[in-house]
Amino acid sequence: MGFIKTISELFESIFKRSSPEVQKKQQMKKLEQEVKDFQPAICRNNMLLPNFGEAIFALYKNTRPLDNLFSVTVSPNNIQRQRRFEAQLIVTGYPMADQEALESLSFENRKADVLAESQNPDRIYLHQRKELERLIKSLNTDGFKKMDADLLQLRQLVEFCHYNYTPFLQAFDTNFIPADLMYKPAYKEISLATAQNLLEDLYYQASGLQISTSTADAVLALAQLRSGVEISDTEKQGYLGNLKKINYILTRILNPDKLKSLIRLCRQDLAYEPGIAKYNGSPRQDFANMLQARFDSDEQRIKTEIQDETISDEVSALFPDIPLEEVGAYSQSYNNLLQTEVSMSFKWILPLRILKTFLKIYMPEGAKALLNDIVIEGFFNNPAYKSNFSSIVFQAINADKEIKAFEESFGQDKKHSIAVLESYIKDSKKDKDFFKKLEKMVEMINDDAHGVLQAACTSLSSLSRQLGELLADAKKPSSEIISNLKVLMMSSRNRDNTNFLEANYGNWNIFFEIMKNYVIINSGDIKHE
Numbered sequence: 001m002g003f004i005k006t007i008s009e010l011f012e013s014i015f016k017r018s019s020p021e022v023q024k025k026q027q028m029k030k031l032e033q034e035v036k037d038f039q040p041a042i043c044r045n046n047m048l049l050p051n052f053g054e055a056i057f058a059l060y061k062n063t064r065p066l067d068n069l070f071s072v073t074v075s076p077n078n079i080q081r082q083r084r085f086e087a088q089l090i091v092t093g094y095p096m097a098d099q100e101a102l103e104s105l106s107f108e109n110r111k112a113d114v115l116a117e118s119q120n121p122d123r124i125y126l127h128q129r130k131e132l133e134r135l136i137k138s139l140n141t142d143g144f145k146k147m148d149a150d151l152l153q154l155r156q157l158v159e160f161c162h163y164n165y166t167p168f169l170q171a172f173d174t175n176f177i178p179a180d181l182m183y184k185p186a187y188k189e190i191s192l193a194t195a196q197n198l199l200e201d202l203y204y205q206a207s208g209l210q211i212s213t214s215t216a217d218a219v220l221a222l223a224q225l226r227s228g229v230e231i232s233d234t235e236k237q238g239y240l241g242n243l244k245k246i247n248y249i250l251t252r253i254l255n256p257d258k259l260k261s262l263i264r265l266c267r268q269d270l271a272y273e274p275g276i277a278k279y280n281g282s283p284r285q286d287f288a289n290m291l292q293a294r295f296d297s298d299e300q301r302i303k304t305e306i307q308d309e310t311i312s313d314e315v316s317a318l319f320p321d322i323p324l325e326e327v328g329a330y331s332q333s334y335n336n337l338l339q340t341e342v343s344m345s346f347k348w349i350l351p352l353r354i355l356k357t358f359l360k361i362y363m364p365e366g367a368k369a370l371l372n373d374i375v376i377e378g379f380f381n382n383p384a385y386k387s388n389f390s391s392i393v394f395q396a397i398n399a400d401k402e403i404k405a406f407e408e409s410f411g412q413d414k415k416h417s418i419a420v421l422e423s424y425i426k427d428s429k430k431d432k433d434f435f436k437k438l439e440k441m442v443e444m445i446n447d448d449a450h451g452v453l454q455a456a457c458t459s460l461s462s463l464s465r466q467l468g469e470l471l472a473d474a475k476k477p478s479s480e481i482i483s484n485l486k487v488l489m490m491s492s493r494n495r496d497n498t499n500f501l502e503a504n505y506g507n508w509n510i511f512f513e514i515m516k517n518y519v520i521i522n523s524g525d526i527k528h529e
Contacts, residue, residue, distance in 0.1 A: 027270050035261055040253060043262060048195055050187035053172035055253045056165055057185055062242040063161040066219065069239075070158045073222045078429045080342065083290055086151055088225055089218055090287045093144050094135070101131055107298045114302055121306075125299065132295050136288045144284050150214040151283035157215060159277060160205045160246075168198045192266040199266065200274050203259040207276040211247040216240060297343045308350045311514050315354060318510045325356040328407030329418045330449060341425050342435065344442045348449040351518040352403070355456055358511050359400045362504055368397040370489070370497040371463075374470070378482040385481065389466055395459035406452050416445050454519045457512070461521050464508050471502055 035043045042052040071077070073085045091099055103109065110128055117124045138144070169176045171194060173185040192199075219239050223231050250256075264272050315324075327349070335346040371393045380386035409416045424438035470485065479485040489498040512521055 024270070028265070028268060031261060031265050031270065035258075035265055038258055042253065042258070043192070043265075046192045046265070047189040048172075048192060048262075049189055050172070052254070053169065053185065053187035053190075055249050056168050056172070058245060059249055059254075060165040060169060062245045063163070063165070065238065065242055066157070066246075067161040069219070069223055069226065070161060073226055074154065074158055075162070076155070076158070076430075079432060079435070080429050083286055085222060085225060086283050087287045087290060089151065089221055090139075090144070090147060090284065092221065093147055094138065098135060098138065102135060105132060105135075105295065107301065110298060111302045111305070114306065128299075129295075132291065136291060139284050139288055146214075148282050148284045150212070150218065152279040152281070153210055153212070153215055154218050155283075156205075156209050156277060156279050157211065160209055163202070163205050168195070168202070171195060171198065192262065196263070196266045199259060199263050202254070203256060203263060203274045204277055206250055206254070206259065207256040207274075209250060211243050211250075216243055219243065294343045297339075297345060300347065301339070301345050304345070304347055304350075307517050311517060314510055314514050318354075318507055318514065319357055319361065322357065322361065324350075324353040325360060327352045327356055327403065329410035329416075330406070330445070334418070334421075337425065338442065342428060342438060344439065346442070346449070347446045348453055348518065351453055351515060352406075352449055354511070354514060355453060356400070356403050359403070359456075362507060362511070363397065363400070364500075366497040367501055370494045370501070371397060373494060374482065374485070374488055377484070377488055379484045380482055381480065392459060392462045392466055395455075396463040399456040399459060402452050402456060406448060409448070416441070416448070421445075450519070453515075457515045457519045457521055460508075461512060464512070467501065467505065467508075471505065474498075 032046075040051050042049055042055070072081075074082045076082055091102060094102065104113075105128060113128070114121045114124045166176070166178045169185060171190050172187045176185050177183045216239075220231070220236055223235060223239060260274060263274050264270055330346055330349060330352060332349060335349060338344040338346065375386075375390045375393055378386070380389070408414065410418045410421075412419060421438070421441060424434050424441060428435035428438050469481065470489075473479045473481045474485050474489050482488070488494060515521060
């Protein structure tokens with residue numbers, strides 16, 4: 001049969017050489033011969049040889065130590081951590097003076113500089129921002145642009161080392177034991193058809209991968225960053241040995257061109273182009289964005305913390321020996337989680353706690369009852385005044401309900417579900433789209449928190465003015481605003497409540513002085529004594 005086939009092919013090559021089918025057969029035959037001539041031999045008669053299996057096993061052994069290193073540093077499974085370690089690699093591209101300048105822009109150093117300049121802190125903020133702009137601009141130099149390409153190559157190496165070699169090795173040796181680097185496989189030949197998908201998966205990860213001295217430097221730097229100290233020469237040589245063996249196999253034995261030829265032979269298609277992994281983007285730009293986002297977040301945090309610290313005396317005077325109320329999940333514990341994981345913050349925690357505590361201490365149920373009695377039973381001399389007063393009282397005495405509604409908004413399936421927030425924090429480490437969702441959610445929570453603050457303080461400031469007028473009117477021989485005001489305020493039911501409001505009215509002014517740091521308050525609404 002072989003002789004007849006040979007004669008048949010000879011006649012076809014002579015008399016049908018222009019036939020597309022004959023040309024394809026000839027081209028495939030030429031490809032078969034090229035594959036057969038590969039050195040070292042890895043395929044013959046459409047069968048992958050044990051040499052191929054040995055090369056896969058060598059890749060398996062030498063990528064494991066690297067994969068272990070990458071999994072806790074630059075693995076894309078944790079985007080925040082990946083960006084953080086890549087950022088540390090990028091920082092090495094700065095001269096030492098600029099590295100020190102970057103360090104000076106840490107949260108702690110920036111806050112210390114601002115606190116040291118009590119006269120004109122805005123000058124410090126401006127200087128810090130200009131310094132950041134200068135450092136970001138430096139990223140556009142040729143040296144940093146080259147780092148972009150180097151880090152994209154590193155990202156490809158990370159994915160290549162995480163490739164699952166087990167199915168390939170088990171195709172050559174069904175008894176192969178994963179994770180046992182001491183196991184000695186007994187390779188058998190496998191058909192190209194069996195290995196087609198495996199070949200395409202390997203080609204997808206290997207095509208375009210280049211291991212350079214820059215790659216090696218980055219790997220050693222990551223090892224040192226992970227350990228926190230200078231790594232030993234033995235460890236260095238270990239990683240360098242892994243990289244050299246991987247590079248040798250990918251350039252000499254299983255280079256992408258050979259893998260493509262095997263895939264085309266398997267598919268019987270000389271024009272077939274297997275898919276390849278593409279690594280786009282700019283780690284350098286990611287670093288710049290991270291620097292800018294962290295800088296802006298830190299500045300807001302510094303201003304908030306300094307503002308909170310400057311009102312400590314007023315808060316102590318307003319609430320002597322009284323702990324501040326918590327505002328549900330809008331708390332320091334969740335704020336710490338945000339700041340640690342994603343450099344975001346809840347901006348209005350302290351003023352909301354002060355507001356909630358103020359309402360509890362200085363607007364108790366008795367005071368609310370007195371104000372309601374005045375609205376319902378008061379004989380107002382001016383109907384328009386009564387309408388305005390009634391509206392102000394209603395808003396002020398229901399401010400605590402607005403805080404409660406805000407607290408409840410963090411519940412399951414609610415607008416600001418804390419479970420969703422936690423899931424966004426977790427998922428943002430793997431997918432930048434979730435980071436954007438988290439950013440938007442935190443912004444919305446802060447906006448709503450400030451909305452509660454502004455609305456409550458506006459209504460309380462208006463009530464303060466009205467309350468001052470009533471307390472003054474009640475002392476006149478004949479009340480001018482509400483004819484029966486004295487009767488209402490000094491009745492047995494309300495006398496204690498009236499005395500309470502009058503005795504503590506001065507504390508309302510302390511409250512508003514504090515709140516002016518966070519919201520807009522019309523000073524004309526507040527009666528100062």
